[in-house]
Amino acid sequence: MVTGIALVNVERKMLRQATEELLKLNGVTEVYTVAGEYDLVVMIRVNSNAELADVVTTKMTKDIPGIVRTRTMISLQADAKVDLCQFYNSKNYTQNQIFV
Template sequence: MVTAIILMQVDPKRLNELADQLAGLEGVSECYSVGGSYDLVAIIRVARNEDLAGLVTERIAPLEGIEHTETLLAFKAHSRHDLESMFSLGM
């Protein structure tokens, strides 16, 4: 499984609409509105790097109102929970 975190600066007028659009995309497991330097944070969980590339470039980047993104690729999960088994259902 590939996990990525996408930090986004967005047009404030479109924040709620974008959050809902992002949350509805396959591969986006969570989307948070946040305070600080970024407005939205999307947690991505996909099977392969190619799936991540397609999601970011073909589904997320074209969304109107996203002004800047920074994508962080997770190397290793440090958690008390077995995240792999939680998110691999149905994959």
């Protein structure tokens, strides 16, 4: 699994709509509204670097109105209390699952 962390700037009036559209994209697992230099942090989990590139360069920036700029990082290693690969590939996970 390839994990991308996208830092996103969005036109203020489009923030809610952009968030909803991002959550519809295959591979986007979480969207966080944050304070600071960026408006959103988008977690993307896909099978390959090519898929990550497609999500970021086409689906996010060209297909979703209001996105002004993105900066994407690729995770080299993930440490978590749960097996993330197993969790995101499980039948119990749904794209719109909410984390508490």
